[in-house]
Amino acid sequence: MTKIPIAIVDDKRLLRSTIAEQLQYSQQIEVLFTAENGIDFLKQMEETATQKQPLVVLMDIEMPEMDGLETVLIAKEIYPDVQFLMLTAFSEDDKIFEAVRVGASGYLLKDEKISKIISSIKELVEEGTVPMSPVVARKTLAMLKQSDKPTNTIVPITEQSYLSTREMEILNGIVNGLNYHQIAEKLFISPHTVRKHISNIYDKLHVSNKTAAIKIAMKKKWFQ
Secondary structure (H helix, E strand, O other), X not given: OOOEEEEEEOXXXXXXXXXXXXXXXXXXXXXXXXXXXXXXXXXXXXXOOOOOOOOEEEEOOOOOOOOHHHHHXXXXXXXXXXXXEEEXXXXXXXXXXXXXXXXXXXXXXXXXXXXXXXXXHXXXXXXXXXXXXXXXXXXXXXXXXXXXXXXXXXXXOOHHHHOOHHHHHHHHHHHOOOOHHHHHHHHOOOHHHHHHHXXXXXXXXXXXXXXXXXXXXXXXXXXX
């Protein structure tokens, strides 16, 4: 039997260790690595770029430094074939739709039985289904029924359309390795204005640092 390679990302060490041990014991799942937050996960993915990488990632949402939503947004641009299954203690409406919006493939609560997590991973890989805890499914259905235009709630992110011409110019400068002062001189604006634009760019791309913004721009080939 071929084991499904996965990774687990959660800021609680005991929880991720427990889940990893239980999944390994099943003989159906191979846990390649665990990470304590999004930054740790992206670093480990980069380090294993030439080795076996996970097909599925169990991703917590609420984490320090880089949470699950931001991590999935960035990671889907770099690793489009990796499936992200959100595993969280939360079931708030906004978290459900935000998780789907950034590219998550399913949403399970942390109190699910390990057998349910295993079956969800297998269904996701083998059948392409969208695993979802019953309570989450009910919430999602209720929200769709309440919406006049439900399809407008879950839409692909088109980051470039959100950026102004000036913001694209500044992002291009960042991609080319220019610092705030160099960008300011090139565009004949103040460094303070550059910083303000960069803050807006980060907000619109749902990232928190220059590296993440550059990765998205390069992945989408916005600049040649």
